[in-house]
Amino acid sequence: MDSSDDEGEEYLFKVVIIGDSAVGKSNLLSRYARNEFNMHSKATIGVEFQTQSMDIDGKEVKAQIWDTAGQERFRAVTSAYYRGAVGALIVYDITRRTTFDSVGRWLDELKTHSDTTVARMLVGNKCDLDNIRDVSVEEGKSLAEAEGLFFIETSALDSTNVRRAFEIVIREIYSNVSRKVL
Ligand code: GDP
């Protein structure tokens, strides 16, 4: 049929989620991929990923989103985890400043392991806990500006901005790729 020209135009992008332990990485992914939240989630060992599809310009774009699944507790996120990643969410917990202080280290690690342009989003998670906030929105914004990252605050608990966080990254990857093709 006349749409056969478009066949084979498939996109599959690898996106990694990084950041200190207990900032909400696994819950952001489960909220996005399955609309689930777990108040007592435990860090399991081993790497897991979920594949999510979205529509961009009428094309099906798939993102394979990887979760460290507890490796980060031992500062032992392997290079295999980063291999081939073209997008990253760097997550901190707005109620724990130490997790914000670690962002630089995560960015360095990402840089060390990637040999391509990576669409990067700084994510301040747990914004539902504004009453015990330890990192201001302005601090998040200015770090993101200084490092050339997108920035968003999210709540995996009440769903605020979770979809948006992933989709902005996936759209940016898509536009990086289409720019290359053109
Ligand atoms: P990870 O170690 O970074 O994967 O973090 P988890 O997703 O396992 O979450 C760690 C803890 O924080 C769990 O008890 C979650 O229920 C809680 N948590 C995760 N996201 C949020 C959030 O947006 N708001 C609140 N209030 N708690 C959250």
Ligand code: MG
């Ligand atoms: Mg986890």
